[in-house]
Amino acid sequence: MHKLNTRQHRGGGLTARSLVSIILVPMLLWGCSGLNNGFQARDAFREANDQFNRGAYSAALGSYLQIIEKEPQAGDRALFEMGIIHAHPGNAQKDYQKARDCFQRLIRDFPTSAYRKDSQLTLFSISTVMAKDSTIATQQAQIEALRQELQGRAHEGITLQKRIKALELELKNAEATINALKTELRANPKGPADRVLIEKKARRLTLFSQGKELKSYPIALGENPDGPKERQGDNKTPEGVYRIESRNRNSSYHLALRISYPNEKDKKRARELGVSPGSDIMIHGIKNGFSWVGGLHTEVDWTKGCIAVTDQEIEEIEKLVPNGTTVEIRP
Numbered sequence: 001m002h003k004l005n006t007r008q009h010r011g012g013g014l015t016a017r018s019l020v021s022i023i024l025v026p027m028l029l030w031g032c033s034g035l036n037n038g039f040q041a042r043d044a045f046r047e048a049n050d051q052f053n054r055g056a057y058s059a060a061l062g063s064y065l066q067i068i069e070k071e072p073q074a075g076d077r078a079l080f081e082m083g084i085i086h087a088h089p090g091n092a093q094k095d096y097q098k099a100r101d102c103f104q105r106l107i108r109d110f111p112t113s114a115y116r117k118d119s120q121l122t123l124f125s126i127s128t129v130m131a132k133d134s135t136i137a138t139q140q141a142q143i144e145a146l147r148q149e150l151q152g153r154a155h156e157g158i159t160l161q162k163r164i165k166a167l168e169l170e171l172k173n174a175e176a177t178i179n180a181l182k183t184e185l186r187a188n189p190k191g192p193a194d195r196v197l198i199e200k201k202a203r204r205l206t207l208f209s210q211g212k213e214l215k216s217y218p219i220a221l222g223e224n225p226d227g228p229k230e231r232q233g234d235n236k237t238p239e240g241v242y243r244i245e246s247r248n249r250n251s252s253y254h255l256a257l258r259i260s261y262p263n264e265k266d267k268k269r270a271r272e273l274g275v276s277p278g279s280d281i282m283i284h285g286i287k288n289g290f291s292w293v294g295g296l297h298t299e300v301d302w303t304k305g306c307i308a309v310t311d312q313e314i315e316e317i318e319k320l321v322p323n324g325t326t327v328e329i330r331p
Helices: 003-010 016-023 042-053 057-070 072-087 096-109 116-152 154-186 264-273 291-299 311-320
Strands: 195-199 204-209 212-218 240-248 256-259 282-284 326-330
Touching: 042 057, 042 072, 057 072, 072 096, 072 116, 096 116, 116 154, 116 291, 204 311, 212 311, 256 311, 282 311, 291 311
Parallel strands: 195 326
Antiparallel strands: 195 204, 204 212, 240 256, 240 326, 256 282
16 A cells, blocks of 8 residues: 555645645554455556556556456445545545545445445545535625625625624634634653653643643543553553553554553553563554544544654654653543
């Protein structure tokens, strides 16, 4: 699936409104497990992938339709790829409804597919973007209607002009608020941190230095977030006091800080249960290739027990949190 990284790259340099369109191809939340490439139509998929990379979207869609006809057992992947193409911001014939149809068909016809969860998450994002586009279109239509009314009703021009200016001012203020929030997120707090507090219920990670809060970040947790981690494979995020014991700057999830799970309490509980406590609990970013998804990833707890933030946030955290820093994870 080299295509997925290409899509992320091709979506760069867009306007503020186009960024909304990019979010609707979340492909991200494929969790920590990745995709299934084990079917028998590799050559056909490779051809379709090449067509996509050349910008031949219609040809790529045609190739996927042939795959569905000739290799029905690979239909789930073909439908998933078609949905991505229909929703891709670089596609001049982009059609969100056709994308929805592809993902809904995949969910209906392939109930055990490895692409089912990804399709459900993508449908959620498409619905969100369609709703936002509808709101923007409604506001633009209102402004245009007011302008036309001004031309036909000159005697009411002053009142209508004030209404137009009020709408434009409201939009300008909204843009200013968004820009201020972006600036605040980009601001680098002073460090280093000497304590990391993770509050599972609040879905929040907070950095402290000498008792003073530096910055907080929204997070996503393990797919089974309630309760402490007890055993390997339970997809739970641990609870307890740990420390940052190492870091991986070549992680599959952009950057990763390893937490010293399991501690002695975790090991004792696992021995009493007769199970392995598991390991490899990290604070990490988004899966490589999908950093543009940004904060949308927190809509779903998608990790295997790790704590996830955006790529920009893990870069900031990695600079502020040295090895040996205390990490407290609360329920």
